[in-house]
Amino acid sequence: MTKITLLPQTPKRRLSWNDPGVRSIIYQVLVLGIVGLGVWYLVSNTLHNLAVRNISTGFGFLHREAGFAIGESVIDYTPADTYGKAIWVGILNTLRVSVVGIIAATLFGTILGIARLSKNWLVARVASAYIEVMRNIPLLLQLFFWYAIITEIMPGPRDALNPVPGVFLSNRGLKLPSLHGDALDWILGGIALAIVVIVLIAHWARKRQEATGQIFPLVRTGVVLLLALPAVAWLISGATLTVELPELKGFNFVGGLNLSPEFAALLAGLVIYTSAFVAEVVRSGIESVNQGQWEAAGAIGLSRPRVLRLVILPQALRVIIPPMTSQYLNLTKNSSLAVAIGYPDIVSVVNTTLNQTGQAIEGILIIMAAYLTVSLSISVFMNWYNKRIALVER
Structure with a gap:
């Protein structure tokens, strides 16, 4: 005779207020409904107020002629180009200073973080003093300081500093071959x-x-x-x-690569400020590695620099990467302070655009979308890299 085994039946869930699962679903639906009503009210109220004041909405203005010049751009641009291209120039300018700043701050900050752990008393104290001073001075003040140094204290083009053949530093910026x-x-x-x-x-x-x-x-x-x-x-x-090579003609240099005073001041401020935070991230990451790793690597004859490069830093990266991602995001967002010293980043260009067109809401949305896209791209890449170097349990 064949034995038939009956599987236990799952009891049907009753819709009861005493059921925690039912209550959680109801609460979530209510919260989403309240948020949706709030968004609908804000959007409808904004559109109504704009219509009452005869203010046009939409992004059609992006195809109109901009009519204003931009001091420096990665791509060719003239005032006869559209607002859309002008905004694209601002985005590229922001990306340029952000990418160069991230690379420079990472290198400089790593050196500072290692220097703070140096056994040389003077090197460690100088690195510590630099980190504590730069971290506690607001970035905006540092930007004003470096901009004043370049434009007010640096000599004019005729007396430009020439530290390396073909490189000139003056109050007109940095000239390179x-x-x-x-x-x-x-x-x-x-x-x-x-x-x-x-x-x-x-x-x-x-x-x-x-x-x-x-x-x-x-x-x-x-x-x-x-x-x-x-x-x-x-x-x-x-x-x-x-x-x-840059060549002095008249009152300024012609030829070569020109880094404007605004770009140089913004880059210097971002790198010097952010590198102090990066140094602390690197220092804490190195100190998180057990001291026994230093001793074991030294016992097999490795020099201290090789121990740091081959043994300590690869392990410290697992601690360094997450907070380092935050510093990269901070540097990118802090680049919006460029408007204070006249560098034509996305914020500066969109400000000029909305002053001419009156499309304030659309302009703010463009700025938010630009920074959100760049920040999410950095986060995705850094999270991918962090996952690649994470320890995998066997």
Whole structure:
């Protein structure tokens, strides 16, 4: 005889106020309803007030001629271009100072964080003093300070400082040599190829080290590739490449690459301010690694710099990355203070746009969307990297 096993039936949930699950659903629906009503009221009230005052809405103004100049831009721009292109120029200017600032603040802050842990008394105290002073002075004051230093104290173009041949520093900004010619595209392609090859080699080296314990000289190999591949691409192309040096003509320099006083002051302020916070993040990350790791690595004959690079910092990264993400986001958002010293970032350009068009709400939405997109992109990348280096339990 076949034995039939009856499975226990799941009791049906009764809709009762005493059921916590039912109550939680009702509460959530009520909260969403209240939020939805609040948003509907704000939007409808705003549209009504705009209609009463005969203020047009929408983003159609983006296709109209801007009619105002922008001091510096990454791409070609003239006042005859549209408001949309002007805003795009502002976004690119913000991205330029943010990317350069993040890279510089990371390098400088890492050096400061390591210096604060130095066994040399003078180096450690100087690094500590720098960190404490710069962290406690508001960024806006630092921007005013550096802008005043560049525009008021630096000499004019005729007496510009010339620390390195082809580099001039004056109250008109920083002048650098620039590259021109058809070979520039080939060189950039060589750099991109070198980066791809370095990433592939890094992946292979990590797998090889896990399997054999042998360390591959990735840093030296990467430097060689970054120098060799662009040079090879240039030689293969046979294209021309010229170096244009800044030259004093009249009352200012012509030619070369120009970094305006506004850009230089903004970049200096962001890097100096943020690097102090980055230094504390790096210091705390290094100190989170057990002292036994230093002793064990030293016992097998590794020098202190090699212990730091090969043993301590890879472990400290798991502690460093999350707070470092916050510092990158802060630097990007703090770049909005550029409007105080006249650098044409997204905030400055949109302010001019909404003053001319009266599209204040649309302008604020564009600024919010721009910063939200950049911040979320940084967060996604850093979270991905943090997940890549996280310890995986077996």
